[in-house]
Amino acid sequence: xxxxxxxxxxxxxxxxxxxxxxxxxxxxxxxxxxxxxxxxxxxxxxxxxxxxxxxxxxxxxxxxxxxxxxxxxxxxxxxxxxxxxxxxxxxxxxxxxxxxxxxxxxxxxxxxxxxxxxxxxxxxxxxxxxxxxxxxxxxxxxxxxxxxxxxxxxxxxxxxxxxxxxxxxxxxxxxxxxxxxxxxxxxxxxxxxxxxxxxxxxxxxxxxxxxxxxxxxxxxxxxxxxxxxxxxxxxxxxxxxxxxxxxxxxxxxxxxxxxxxxxxxxxxxxxxxxxxxxxxxxxxxxxxxxxxxxxxxxxxxxxxxxxxxxxxxxxxxxxxxxxxxxxxxxxxxxxxxxxxxxxxxxxxxxxxxxxxxxxxxxxxxxxxxxxxxxxxxxxxxxxxxxxxxxxxxxxxxxxxxxxxxxxxxxxxxxxxxxxxxxxxxxxxxxxxxxxxxxxxxxxxxxxxxxxxxxxxxxxxxxxxxxxxxxxxxxxxxxxxxxxxxxxxxxxxxxxxxxxxxxxxxxxxxxxxxxxxxxxxxxxxxxxxxxxxxxxxxxxxxxx
Numbered sequence: 276x277x278x279x280x281x282x283x284x285x286x287x288x289x290x291x292x293x294x295x296x297x298x299x300x301x302x303x304x305x306x307x308x309x310x311x312x313x314x315x316x317x318x319x320x321x322x323x324x325x326x327x328x329x330x331x332x333x334x335x336x337x338x339x340x341x342x343x344x345x346x347x348x349x350x351x352x353x354x355x356x357x358x359x360x361x362x363x364x365x366x367x368x369x370x371x372x373x374x375x376x377x378x379x380x381x382x383x384x385x386x387x388x389x390x391x392x393x394x395x396x397x398x399x400x401x402x403x404x405x406x407x408x409x410x411x412x413x414x415x416x417x418x419x420x421x422x423x424x425x426x427x428x429x430x431x432x433x434x435x436x437x438x439x440x441x442x443x444x445x446x447x448x449x450x451x452x453x454x455x456x457x458x459x460x461x462x463x464x465x466x467x468x469x470x471x472x473x474x475x476x477x478x479x480x481x482x483x484x485x486x487x488x489x490x491x492x493x494x495x496x497x498x499x500x501x502x503x504x505x506x507x508x509x510x511x512x513x514x515x516x517x518x519x520x521x522x523x524x525x526x527x528x529x530x531x532x533x534x535x536x537x538x539x540x541x542x543x544x545x546x547x548x549x550x551x552x553x554x555x556x557x558x559x560x561x562x563x564x565x566x567x568x569x570x571x572x573x574x575x576x577x578x579x580x581x582x583x584x585x586x587x588x589x590x591x592x593x594x595x596x597x598x599x600x601x602x603x604x605x606x607x608x609x610x611x612x613x614x615x616x617x618x619x620x621x622x623x624x625x626x627x628x629x630x631x632x633x634x635x636x637x638x639x640x641x642x643x644x645x646x647x648x649x650x651x652x653x654x655x656x657x658x659x660x661x662x663x664x665x666x667x668x669x670x671x672x673x674x675x676x677x678x679x680x681x682x683x684x685x686x687x688x689x690x691x692x693x694x695x696x697x698x699x700x701x702x703x704x705x706x707x708x709x710x711x712x713x714x715x716x717x718x719x720x721x722x723x724x725x726x727x728x729x730x731x732x733x734x735x736x737x738x739x740x741x742x743x744x745x746x747x748x749x750x751x752x753x754x755x756x757x758x759x760x761x762x763x764x765x766x767x768x769x770x771x772x773x774x775x776x777x778x779x780x781x782x783x784x785x786x787x788x789x790x791x792x793x794x795x796x797x798x799x800x801x802x803x804x805x806x807x808x809x810x811x812x813x814x815x816x817x818x
Contacts, residue, residue, distance in 0.1 A: 280801065280804050280805060280808070283797070283801045283804075284801065284805070287688075287797075287798055287801060290692070291688065291691065293695070294691045294692055294694075294695035295691065295695075297318065297695050297698055297699060298314075298315055298318055298319075298691070298694055298695050298698060299311045299314050299315055300314060301314060301318065302314070302317070318698035319694065319697065319698055319704055320464075320698075320701065320702070320703045320704065321464065321465075321653070321703065321704055321705075322462075322464055322703045322704060322705035322706070322708070322776065322779055323448070323462045323463070323464045323644055323705070324644060324652055324705055324706045324776060325464075325652055325653050325656075325704065325705060325706060326464050326465050327464075327465065327643075327644045328462065328463045328464040328465050328643070328644055329461075329462070329463040329473075329641070329642070329643050329644075330460075330461075330462050330640070330641070330642040330643070330644065331460070331461040331462075331463075331473070331476075331638065331640065331641050331642075332452055332458055332459070332460055332461075332638075332639045332640040332641075333435070333458065333459045333461060333476070333636045333637065333638060333639065334456060334457055334458050334459075334636070334637040334638075334639050335427060335428050335431045335457040335458075335459065335634050335636060336634045336635045336636070336637060337423070337424040337427045337428060337457050337634055338371060338634075339633075339634040339635055340423055340424070340426075340427040340633045340634045341371050341372060341415070341420055341423050341424070342368075342371040343633075343634075344415070344423055345368050345371055345372065345373075345374060345415065346368060346537050346538045347538055348374060348395065348398075348399070348413075349366055349367065349368050349374055349509065349537075349538060350509075350537075350538030351394075352366055352374070352376070352390065352391075352413075353366045353509075355390050355394075356386070356387065356390070359383075359386050359390075361379065361380065361383045361386050361387065362379070362380040362383065363376060363377065363378060363379040363380070364377040364378035364379075365377050365378075365508050367508050367509065368537075369412065372414060372415040372420065373412055373413065373414055373415070374399070374412070374413040375404060375410065375411075375412055375413075376404075376410060376411045376412075376413070377404075377407065377410045378407075378408075378409050378410055379409055379410070379411070380409075381409055384409075387401075387411065388401070391413065395413075397416075397419070398415065398416060398419045399413045399414065399415060399416065399419075400413070400414045400416060401413050401414075402414070424457065426633075427457075427633045427634050428451070428457045428459075430632075430633050431459065431632055431633060431634065431636070432449065432450070432451065432459055434632055435449055435459060435461065435476055435632075435636075436449040438475050438476060439461065439463070439475070439476070447461070447462065447463050447464070448460065448461070448462035448464075449461050449462075458639065461476070464703070473641075474622070475622060476636065482541075482542065482543035482546065482565075482589070482590070482591055482611075483539035483541070483542050483543070483590040483591075484539060484540050484541040484542075484575070484587055484588070484589060484590070484609075485535040485536050485537075485538075485539050485540065485587070485588045485590055486535065486536045486540065486578075486582060486585065486586075486587060486588070487533055487534065487535055487585065487586035487587065487588050487598050488507060488510050488534045488535060488536055489533070489534035490585075490586060492515075492517065492531040492532060492533055493512075493531060493532045493534075494529075494530075494531060494532070495532065496512055496532060498532075499512060499532060499534070506534070507534075509536060509537050509538065510534050510535065510536055510537060511534075511535065511537050512532045512533070512534060512535075513532065513533050513535055513588070513590060513593060513594060513595050514530055514531070514532055514533075514594055514595065515530070515531060515532070515533050515588070515594055515595025515596065515597075515598065516529075516530065516531070516595070516596075516597075517529050517530070517531045533588055533595045533598060535588045535590070535595070539590070540574060540575060540578050541567060541571050541574070541575055543632075544633070545567050545568050545570070545571030546565055546566070546567065546568075547565075547566045547567060547568050548565065548566050549563055549564070549565040549623075549624040550563070550564050550565075550624055551563050551564075551615070551617065551620035551621050551623070551624045552564055554612060554615075557612070557614070560612075560614045560615060560616070561615040561616065561617050561619075561620035562610050562611060562612045562615065562620065563610065563611040563615070563620055563623050563624050564608065564609075564610045565608065565609055565610070565611065566607055566608045567606075567607050567608065567609075569607070571607075572606045572607035575605060575606065575607075576604055576605065576606040579601050579603070579604050579605045580604045582601050583601050583602065583603060583604075584600065584601065585600070585601055586598045586599065586600055586601070587599060587600075587601050589611055591611075591623075592635075596611060597611070597612055599612070611623070652706050656706060656709035656710075657709075659709070659713060660709060660712055660713055660716070663713050663716055663717075664686065664690075664716055667686065667716060667717075667720050668683045668686070670720075671683060671720065671723065675727050675818055676817045676818065677806075677817030677818070678727060678730075678803075678816070678817055678818040681723075681799055681802045681803060681806075682719075682720070682723040682727070682799065684798070684799075684802065685719065685723065685794040685795055685798050685799045685802075686716060686719050686720070686723075686794070688794050688798060689715065689716075689719050689787065689790050689791050689794045689795075690712070690715075690716075692790040692793070692794070693712065693715060693783070693786050693787045693790050696786045696790070697782075697783070697786065702779075702782050702783075702786075703779060704779065704783070705776045705779035705780070706776065707776045707777060707779050707780035707783075708776075708779040708780055708782070708783040709783075710780055711779070711780045711781075711782075711783030711784040711787060712783060712787065714784055714787075715783070715784060715787025715788065715790075715791060718758075718759070718762070718787070718788060718791055719787075719791045719794065719795060721758070722751075722755050722759075722791055722792075722795035722796075723795055723799065725751040725754055725755060726747050726748055726751045726755075726795065726796075726799065727747070727818055729746070729747035729748075729750050729751045730743050730744055730746075730747030730748075730816070730818055731747075731818060732747075733746045733747055734816065734818070740807060740810070740815070740816040741807050743816070744800070744803045744804070744807065744816070748796065748800050752796060755792065755795065755796065756792070759788045759789075759791070759792055762784070762788055763785055763788055763789075766780075766781040766782075766784045766785045766788075767781070767785070769781040770782065770785075
């Protein structure tokens with residue numbers, strides 16, 4: 276045998292053995308047919324449409340993040356004006372994108388202008404307020420609004436992905452959905468009961484530490500309004516649980532309302548860690564200990580020092596979880612108490628560790644795909660693939676005779692390599708992915724037809740069998756590369772702009788095309804050369 280052909284054969288055999296081992300012999304070497312099937316099922320991961328699971332479409336309420344940015348700016352401008360002893364009536368949020376500074380001392384206008392110009396020049400525009408003297412309106416710039424909205428969606432996507440991945444779910448899909456409307460697609464293959472995942476996503480984890488402005492609590496919003504008529508500037512009413520105890524010592528769990536500052540001192544974005552631990556003061560319950568970033572600690576320390584003896588509301592998802600008294604200065608750590616069970620404390624710590632959602636989430640669509648439907652899809656997909664493969668094999672054997680067997684071997688090896696690469700990189704096989712497998716079979720046949728017709732043409736022109744084979748492969752090579760590259764480019768754009776199942780089709784097709792170049796050119800040519808070395812020089816090539 277030609278030494279060059281010998282090395283080609285050894286390389287092809289090594290590729291085949293590696294693929295077979297990775298498909299059927301990994302992670303444990305099989306000792307029975309059942310073990311082979313089990314290994315194969317572990318290696319080939321199925322998508323949502325094949326194994327069933329949960330499909331969710333979420334919408335991020337980005338306007339909440341815009342409003343929070345406005346509230347934060349109100350608080351910072353108020354603090355800056357007070358530090359510089361500027362006289363004014365009020366600084367308040369007019370709406371989500373406007374701030375009103377009322378009746379500022381005209382002689383001190385330059386201080387306000389300097390604060391806005393140096394700290395907020397790229398975010399806020401300032402102009403005189405309509406209908407009011409010595410008052411000014413700050414307007415959030417459209418570019419800043421767009422940036423906040425984009426950042427909010429991106430952070431929400433990353434946070435949801437971290438939370439879902441922390442649950443240990445298999446091959447989830449978390450990605451942007453569509454081009455507009457701030458939507459996120461979440462697919463959880465194999466999760467027939469998505470309650471835990473949905474609960475973690477819904478637990479927005481928007482931790483905020485706010486100062487309680489009124490030590491009294493109220494049974495309802497109407498009860499507060501009956502006594503005070505209007506809320507103080509920069510405050511809002513939030514619901515929470517009563518922390519009073521009855522005469523028997525049990526907690527009063529009725530809902531009450533707190534008057535808290537609108538601007539938080541610390542938010543979930545400032546967290547660095549959160550861990551659940553047993554509550555030593557209330558046996559049988561759990562608490563969540565958290566630590567803050569250095570920047571947040573620099574703000575939190577002076578705040579707690581100045582407000583010793585007052586209540587601080589721990590707000591989770593716009594509800595007051597508890598309102599403990601500030602007994603001393605707190606710099607970089609604290610705790611959340613709320614009669615948590617171990618499970619609820621663990622989930623809260625998980626949510627906070629994964630990061631705070633910058634805005635709430637609205638569920639637009641929730642769909643569960645049953646495993647029986649996925650089994651039907653697998654059965655029909657496999658039947659279509661096998662049927663198409665058999666028909667193609669029969670055609671190649673009948674039309675190209677013995678050379679058709681060469682094409683059949685190349686097709687089978689192509690499929691083995693395709694499945695092995697999917698398993699190697701942990702790609703998920705979807706129903707459109709099965710369609711990609713069928714299309715790969717068609718492209719493989721097309722490549723072999725191009726080569727075989729070229730070889731036939733060269734034989735008709737009077738060339739010997741070895742020369743015809745070499746010329747046929749050489750002349751068909753550029754055409755095969757051209758068709759495969761254009762198809763791969765199309766698949767790339769499908770992957771770039773498509774959703775999960777379409778991406779699965781693009782991935783499967785691309786891997787199949789690359790494998791096809793190897794099998795249709797390298798493997799098929801090696802088989803031809805091996806056959807020619809065994810054939811009589813005067814014999815005709817069976818093609």
